[in-house]
Amino acid sequence: MLLSVDNISFGYTPDKMILKNVSFSLNPGDVMTVLGPNGVGKSTLFDCLCRIKTPQSGTTHIDGIPIEQYSKRQLASVVTLVTQKVHSVFDFTVRDFVVMGCAPRISMFGKPSEEDYADAEEAMADIGITAFSNRIFTQLSGGEQQQVTIAKAIAQKPKIILFDEPTSALDVGNQQKVLRLVRKMADSGYAIIMTTHNPEHAIQLGGICTIMHPDGYMVSGPPEESLKEDLLTDIYKTPLRVLEISELGRYACLAPKLHRQEGLCE
Numbered sequence: 001m002l003l004s005v006d007n008i009s010f011g012y013t014p015d016k017m018i019l020k021n022v023s024f025s026l027n028p029g030d031v032m033t034v035l036g037p038n039g040v041g042k043s044t045l046f047d048c049l050c051r052i053k054t055p056q057s058g059t060t061h062i063d064g065i066p067i068e069q070y071s072k073r074q075l076a077s078v079v080t081l082v083t084q085k086v087h088s089v090f091d092f093t094v095r096d097f098v099v100m101g102c103a104p105r106i107s108m109f110g111k112p113s114e115e116d117y118a119d120a121e122e123a124m125a126d127i128g129i130t131a132f133s134n135r136i137f138t139q140l141s142g143g144e145q146q147q148v149t150i151a152k153a154i155a156q157k158p159k160i161i162l163f164d165e166p167t168s169a170l171d172v173g174n175q176q177k178v179l180r181l182v183r184k185m186a187d188s189g190y191a192i193i194m195t196t197h198n199p200e201h202a203i204q205l206g207g208i209c210t211i212m213h214p215d216g217y218m219v220s221g222p223p224e225e226s227l228k229e230d231l232l233t234d235i236y237k238t239p240l241r242v243l244e245i246s247e248l249g250r251y252a253c254l255a256p257k258l259h260r261q262e263g264l265c266e
Contacts, residue, residue, distance in 0.1 A: 001025050001064070002191050003049075003160055008058030009216075010041075010048055018044050019055070020216030024208070026193070028159065031186040032220075033202035034195045036212030037235055042195040045212075046162050049193075050081055062160070076104040080158040084165045086149050094140070094148050095133040098123055101155030116155075123154035127181060143174035150181055161185065163194035167201065179204055199227055199240070199253035211235065224251060 003026040011017035018041040026032060034042050047053040049060065051067060060067040062078055070078070080101070092100075101123070102116040112120075124130045129147050132140070137148060146166060153161050163182065167175040183205055186192050196202065202209040202223045209223040213235055219226050232240040238255060245252045 002027050002030075002062065004059075004061040004064075005049075006059045006061075008048060008055040008060060010044060010053060010055045017216050019048070021058070022218055023058075024210065024218070024220055026160070026191040026208075028189045028191055029186055031182065031192045031194070031205055031207035032210055033205055033207065033223075034193060034210045034212060035197070035199060035202060036195075037214060037237075040212045040214050040235075041216070042212060043164060046081055046164055046193075046195070049160075049162060050079060051075060073104050076158075077156070078158050079160045079162065080153045080156045081162045081164065082149055082153050082166055084168050086145065091136050091138060093134050094124070094129065094137055095120060097137045097148055098133075098151045098155050101152040101157075104156065119157065120151075120155045123151040126154055127151045142169050143171070143177070146170060146174070146178060147181070150178070154185070158190070160191045160193070163192065165195050165197065167196065167198070175201075199223075199232060199242075202227065203251055203253065227251070227253060 005022060005024050007021045007023050008019060009017055009021055010019040022045065024032065034045070036042055044053060048055050062070070067075070095117070099112045099116055099120040102112055102119060106112060106116065121130070124133055127147050127150055129144070129151060132144070137145065140148065166178050170178065179201060182192055182194055186207065194205070206223065208220055209226045210218050210220040211226055211231060212218050219231065227242050229240060229242050232242070232253065241254050241256065242251055243254060
């Protein structure tokens with residue numbers, strides 16, 4: 001088992017627990033999509049997996065080793081977090097930005113080696129962004145920056161990649177490109193956890209779909225089992241339908257039509 005999370009609970013106060021007895025496991029090649037309303041604890045879960053926050057109870061093992069036994073550098077070499085948006089105040093080229101992913105393998109006063117740059121070039125080729133490797137990161141579009149950030153994560157050579165709402169600021173075309181990249185990376189052997197607000201993404205990616213409830217518990221399973229209309233309607237406080245679309249060969253999660261004048265769901 002690559003990642004094993006057993007009954008972890010986290011809260012800022014004893015009477016305000018955000019995560020309650022959360023358990024799941026992942027093997028190489030697994031992809032898990034995490035859904036839930038704003039403030040439910042999706043980012044908090046990632047913080048616990050990166051040891052930014054420490055759960056009050058429960059255990060987490062990576063390759064059978066308790067997460068507490070990893071040094072920060074060791075943990076960064078096996079787990080990487082891709083955030084929604086990266087802010088850079090320096091005019092790094094895309095190539096230099098991607099090679100920063102090799103930092104866990106570089107000594108404190110060292111600099112990237114030729115091998116590190118080769119890893120960065122390979123990561124950019126995997127993502128398909130070699131053509132703008134010499135462009136300035138801060139001058140890229142949001143979609144391009146997201147792709148560069150994913151290449152940086154690949155250059156890090158982790159075993160587990162955490163994507164925190166990677167499609168939140170992207171148009172539909174770039175959303176689909178990111179989803180294809182996530183699926184490709186899982187097929188290449190990475191264990192991936194991705195948070196999203198869109199149940200459609202869980203359906204498209206397949207694998208494991210986990211729904212985080214405001215009460216702190218989680219429901220996990222294949223999308224066709226965990227994406228139940230009553231549960232989705234409950235947590236998102238809006239009527240949602242899960243329908244089979246024969247033309248697409250899959251299920252889809254849809255909201256009913258709105259009345260033109262009242263703005264109320266039919």
